[in-house]
Amino acid sequence: MYDSTAKIPTSILNGNVNQYGDFDQCLKIKRNINSNKNAKQINGKYCLTSFQINIISAMSEEMKVFYDLIHSHHIFRSQLDDPGHRVPRFSSMSWGMCVPGACSSVDIEKIASGMLNRFVDTDKISVSVSVDPELCQVERGSFESNGSIVVGMLFFFMIGLVTYATVCDMKAENNANEIVMSFSLKNTMKTIFSLERSNDDIKAVHGIRFLNSLMLLFSHNSMAIFFYPYLNRTEMAESLGTPFSVTGRAASLYTDPFIMFSGLLTYYSIVGRIEHNKTVNIAKEYIGRLFRLIPTLSALILFCTWILPELGSGPQFPLVVDHHADICKKYWWRNYFFIHNYFGFENMCLTHTHHIGIDTQLFIIGVPIVILMGLQKKYANRILYILIALATLSTIARFYVSYTMNMANFVYFGATVQQLFKTANRMYILPAHRFTVYVMGILLAKVLRYTPTKRLTQNQLFIGWTIATALFCAAFFGPISMSCIGYKYSSFHNAIFAAFAPIAWCYSFAWIVYTTHHGYNSLLGDVFSWRGFLVWTRLSYAVYLTQFPVYFFNIGITRTPQYYDFYGALFNMKEFACIIFLSIVLTVIFDLPFQNIKNIIFNNKKKLQENSKIKKID
Incomplete structure (x- = not known):
C-alpha cells in the first residue's frame, strides 16, 4: 500500500504536483490475515486526495514566485468545494493514497493532514485536505448493474436490426x-x-x-x-x-x-x-x-x-x-x-x-x-x-x-x-x-x-x-x-x-x-x-x-x-x-x-x- 501511494515528486516548480501513485496495484491488493478468533481479508482502497495551499499572511517575493509556479500561474482558480466534474479544481493538488478497505474518507483526511503538517513548518501558509468519498475506489467487476445489462442488450438489438x-x-x-x-x-x-x-x-x-x-x-x-x-x-x-x-x-x-x-x-x-x-x-x-x-x-x-x-x-x-x-x-x-x-x-x-x-x-x-x-x-x-x-x-x-x-x-x-x-x-x-x-x-x-x-x-x-x-x-x-x-x-x-x-x-x-x-x-x-x-x-x-x-x-x-x-x-x-x-x-x-x-x-x-x-x- 505504501508503494502504491504517491510520493513527493520532482519538477514541482514546473507544475508536477498531481501524483496518482499506482492505481492498479492498489486495487489488486488482497491479504488474508488469520487470527485466533476469525480470518479476515484486507483489500486495497484507492483514494484520490485533494489538498490546497492557503496563504495566511504576506509572503516574501521569492515565496510568491514559488507559490505562483507551483500553481501554474493560476490559469484557473478554484476551491476544494467547487464542483469538479465539469471544470477542474485547478488550484488543488491531487495525490493518490492506498489504504485498507475499512478506512473511511474521514480517516484518510486525518492521515493526509498529519503527513502534510510535518512538511509545513511556517505561519505563512496552511494546507486544507479533502477526500471526496466518491473518489475512493475498490476493485469492482464489470456489468454489475442490471440496468447496464438491459441497456447493453438494447444496443445489441439495434445493431442486429441495422444488420438485418x-x-x-x-x-x-x-x-x-x-x-x-x-x-x-x-x-x-x-x-x-x-x-x-x-x-x-x-x-x-x-x-x-x-x-x-x-x-x-x-x-x-x-x-x-x-x-x-x-x-x-x-x-x-x-x-x-x-x-x-x-x-x-x-x-x-x-x-x-x-x-x-x-x-x-x-x-x-x-x-x-x-x-x-x-x-x-x-x-x-x-x-x-x-x-x-x-x-x-x-x-x-x-x-x-x-x-x-x-x-x-x-x-x-x-x-x-x-x-x-x-x-x-x-x-x-x-x-x-x-x-x-x-x-x-x-x-x-x-x-x-x-x-x-x-x-x-x-x-x-x-x-x-x-x-x-x-x-x-x-x-x-x-x-x-x-x-x-x-x-x-x-x-x-x-x-x-x-x-x-x-x-x-x-x-x-x-x-x-x-x-x-x-x-x-x-x-x-x-x-x-x-x-x-x-x-x-x-x-x-x-x-x-x-x-x-x-x-x-x-x-x-x-x-x-x-x-x-x-x-x-x-x-x-x-x-x-x-x-x-x-x-x-x-x-x-x-x-x-x-x-x-x-x-x-x-x-x-x-x-x-x-x-x-x-x-x-x-x-x-x-x-x-x-x-x-x-x-x-x-x-x-x-x-x-x-x-x-x-x-x-x-x-x-x-x-x-x-x-x-x-x-x-x-x-x-x-x-x-x-x-x-x-x-x-x-x-x-x-x-x-x-x-x-x-x-x-x-x-x-x-x-x-x-x-x-x-x-x-x-
Missing part, C-alpha cells in the same frame, strides 16, 4: 417492412455522403457550421486538458497564456451561429411552404423536431449512464464519468422535456447538451411567430419590430448581468470556477440571453427571401465586406488581452464581450450567407459553399453529442502524469478520429433511421388524407 435491414436491402427483398428498411446501412450511408442539395438549400450555412463546430471541438478540448496531471503543467499554462489562446477561450461564441441558423432555417422553411400554398401544422413541426432530437439524445444518455461507467476505471473516473452517470440517473427526465438548462451545470445530465434545450425552447416559441408572420403579411413588420425590441432587451440584459454580477463569458486567464458556473447558470444557458442571435437569424431569412438579387454596387459590397471583417476581428481578437498571464479582471471588458461579441460574430457570417445566396462571388463564399460540408452537417448533431464523453473517458482512464506537448494535446488526432467514428455510428443507427421513420409516418398520413378527400368527391 442491411442484409435485406443488399438482397433487394421487396417484402421487407418499410420501417425496418429505414435502418439499412446502405441507405443511411448513402444519405450521409450524398452531395445532392435540396432546391431551397442555403449553401454557405454548411461551411460556416463546419468552421464553428471545429472551433468548438478545439475549445472544448482545450478545457478538457486542464484535468490531466501534466509533468510540465506550468509550462502548459505559459503556452496557453499567450494571445493565440483566445481561440480556445471563446467557446461560447462558437455556439451563437447555430442559434442564428436555427432562426434562419425555421423562418425560411416555414414561410417558403406557406408561399407555395402548403399547409403548415404546428403539431407536425414539433413532432418532427422530437423525431430529430430524441432518439439520438436517448442513445447518448443511456450509453453514458449505464455503459460508459462499465468500460473503464482510473483515479478521476468516478468524478468525470461515474458522477455524470449518477446525475443522469436522477435527472434524465429533464432532458426529455428540454428544461435541463434551467437547473444549473452542476445538476445537469450531460452538461454539454444545454444547447439542445436552448435551441428547442426558441424553436417552440419561434414556430408560431413565424407562421403568423407568413400568414398575416400586414402584421409581419409589426411582429418583426417587436422581435427586434426583445432582441435589444436581451443584449442589454447580457451586459447588465455580466457587469453587475462580475461574470466571465470569456474564459480569461485566472478565472475562478465559481465565476464560470455563475456565468453559465445565470446567462449562457438561458434562452432569454441568447435571443438576440435567434432574431438575427429570422431577420437574415427575411432578407434572403425578399431582397432582390444582384442589386448591390461594388462600393456597397466593399463597405459590407469591410464592416463584416471589422466585426469578425473585433469579436475574435478583441479579448486578446484577457487571455494573457497577468490580466486583471474587468467586469466592463467581460460585459462588452458578453453583450456585443455574439452580434458581431454572427453578423460577419450572416453577410457571407447573404452575399453567397444572392450570387455575389467571393473566395470565402465559394469555400463555405463547398458540397463536401453537406456531409458534416448530417454528422454535426452526433459530433456535438459525442465529444465530451470521449474527452472525459480519456481523462478518467489516465493513470500517470504525461508530458504536455501543444500539438499533441490540442490536436489529438486519435481522439478526433474516435469522435468522428462514434458520430457516424450514432447517426446511422439512430439519427437518420428515425428521420426516415418520421417521413414514412407523415407521408402515410398525407396519403390517407388525400384518399379520404377522393372518396368524399366520389
